[in-house]
Amino acid sequence: MRIAVIDLGTNTCNLLVAQLENGGYKILHQSKQLVKLGDDKIKENEISKEATQRTIDSFCAHGKIIEELEVDYVKVIATSAVRTAENKIPFLEKLGESNGWLVKLVSGEREAELIFKGVLLAFGSLSDPSVILDIGGGSNEIILAHNKTVVWKESRPTGMARIINKFKLSDPIEASEVEGLQNYFAEQHVAAIQNCKQKLVETLIGCSGAFDTVVDLIDGVDPGEKSRIKQEVTLDDFYTVYKTLLKSTREERMQMKGMDYVRVDLIVPAVILIECLVAEIGIKKIVQTDFALREGVLFEKMQKLAKV
Known part of the structure; x- marks a missing residue:
C-alpha cells in the first residue's frame, strides 16, 4: 500500500508519501509548499483570501505528485491556524471543492499525540x-x-x-x-x-x-x-x-x-x-x-x- 499524508500547517503544507510492506515502510517522497496561513490576518483569527489560494495551489501541486506515485490512500490533516480561524468552515469547503479530499481538522491534543507517535517511529x-x-x-x-x-x-x-x-x-x-x-x-x-x-x-x-x-x-x-x-x-x-x-x-x-x-x-x-x-x-x-x-x-x- 502507498500512503500520502498532507500536513496543512500554519506556514507550510507538507507532503509525505510512503510505501507500506511487510510490516515496515519506505519513504518515497517528501516536499512542502509555502502557504503562509499565518500571514497578518492570523491576528484576527482569519485565513486570508490570498492564503486560501496559496493552499489550493499547494494541494494542486501535491495532487500531481500523489497521482504520479499511484498512491492508494490519502490523509489530509489541518492544524493550528485552521483550528482558530473564524472562517474555517468556508475555507475547508473551498479546499474540498478544489480536489475532493476530506481535510481532517485535528485538536491540539490530537496533534501532540500524532507527533509523539512520529517520534516513536x-x-x-x-x-x-x-x-x-x-x-x-x-x-x-x-x-x-x-x-x-x-x-x-x-x-x-x-x-x-x-x-x-x-x-x-x-x-x-x-x-x-x-x-x-x-x-x-x-x-x-x-x-x-x-x-x-x-x-x-x-x-x-x-x-x-x-x-x-x-x-x-x-x-x-x-x-x-x-x-x-x-x-x-x-x-x-x-x-x-x-x-x-x-x-x-x-x-x-x-x-x-x-x-x-x-x-x-x-x-x-x-x-x-x-x-x-x-x-x-x-x-x-x-x-x-x-x-x-x-x-x-x-x-x-x-x-x-x-x-x-
Missing part, C-alpha cells in the same frame, strides 16, 4: 524521560514521555507566525526583545517546565521545523539535502547557532548555508524558545528528528494494518 522507545518539542507556525506541542508512554502533553497557540505578528522584532533583534520573548515563553509554558523538572528530564527531542534548520546550519548543508531519523546536537553547537542567529540581520540569515527561506523570519524566536526550555528545565542533551505529525499518521496506519 523514529526512536522505537525513549529509555530516559524526555521532552518532545514541535515548534509550529501556529502552535507549539510539548510532550513529556518515557519508554512508549506519554506522561503529559500540551498544545499552546504560541507558534512562531503568531509570535512575529504579536511582537514587532527589530532587525537584528535587540537584547530587551530577547528578554521579553524569554519571559513570555516561560510564562506560556510554565506547566511544561514544572512537569519536566519534576520528572528530572534532561533530554530534549526536537521535531522537524526549526530543529531541521538548526542542524542544517550546524552541518552546513542545504535544506532538505540531509534526511535524519535522529541526530544528536551538542549544547555547544546549539549555543553557537543561537548566538549567531541573535546577532544576525534578516539579509544575513538569507545568505547562511542551511537556512530555509520559509523559516528566515521565524527562526530567531524559535531558537529563543528552545534556549528558554533548555535553560529553565536543565536540558543536557538535544536530539533532532525529521519525524513528527506526518510520520505519526504513518505509524498509526501501520498499526492498523498489522491488526488486520
Whole structure:
C-alpha cells in the first residue's frame, strides 16, 4: 500500500508519501509548499483570501505528485491556524471543492499525540524521560514521555507566525526583545517546565521545523539535502547557532548555508524558545528528528494494518 499524508500547517503544507510492506515502510517522497496561513490576518483569527489560494495551489501541486506515485490512500490533516480561524468552515469547503479530499481538522491534543507517535517511529522507545518539542507556525506541542508512554502533553497557540505578528522584532533583534520573548515563553509554558523538572528530564527531542534548520546550519548543508531519523546536537553547537542567529540581520540569515527561506523570519524566536526550555528545565542533551505529525499518521496506519 502507498500512503500520502498532507500536513496543512500554519506556514507550510507538507507532503509525505510512503510505501507500506511487510510490516515496515519506505519513504518515497517528501516536499512542502509555502502557504503562509499565518500571514497578518492570523491576528484576527482569519485565513486570508490570498492564503486560501496559496493552499489550493499547494494541494494542486501535491495532487500531481500523489497521482504520479499511484498512491492508494490519502490523509489530509489541518492544524493550528485552521483550528482558530473564524472562517474555517468556508475555507475547508473551498479546499474540498478544489480536489475532493476530506481535510481532517485535528485538536491540539490530537496533534501532540500524532507527533509523539512520529517520534516513536523514529526512536522505537525513549529509555530516559524526555521532552518532545514541535515548534509550529501556529502552535507549539510539548510532550513529556518515557519508554512508549506519554506522561503529559500540551498544545499552546504560541507558534512562531503568531509570535512575529504579536511582537514587532527589530532587525537584528535587540537584547530587551530577547528578554521579553524569554519571559513570555516561560510564562506560556510554565506547566511544561514544572512537569519536566519534576520528572528530572534532561533530554530534549526536537521535531522537524526549526530543529531541521538548526542542524542544517550546524552541518552546513542545504535544506532538505540531509534526511535524519535522529541526530544528536551538542549544547555547544546549539549555543553557537543561537548566538549567531541573535546577532544576525534578516539579509544575513538569507545568505547562511542551511537556512530555509520559509523559516528566515521565524527562526530567531524559535531558537529563543528552545534556549528558554533548555535553560529553565536543565536540558543536557538535544536530539533532532525529521519525524513528527506526518510520520505519526504513518505509524498509526501501520498499526492498523498489522491488526488486520
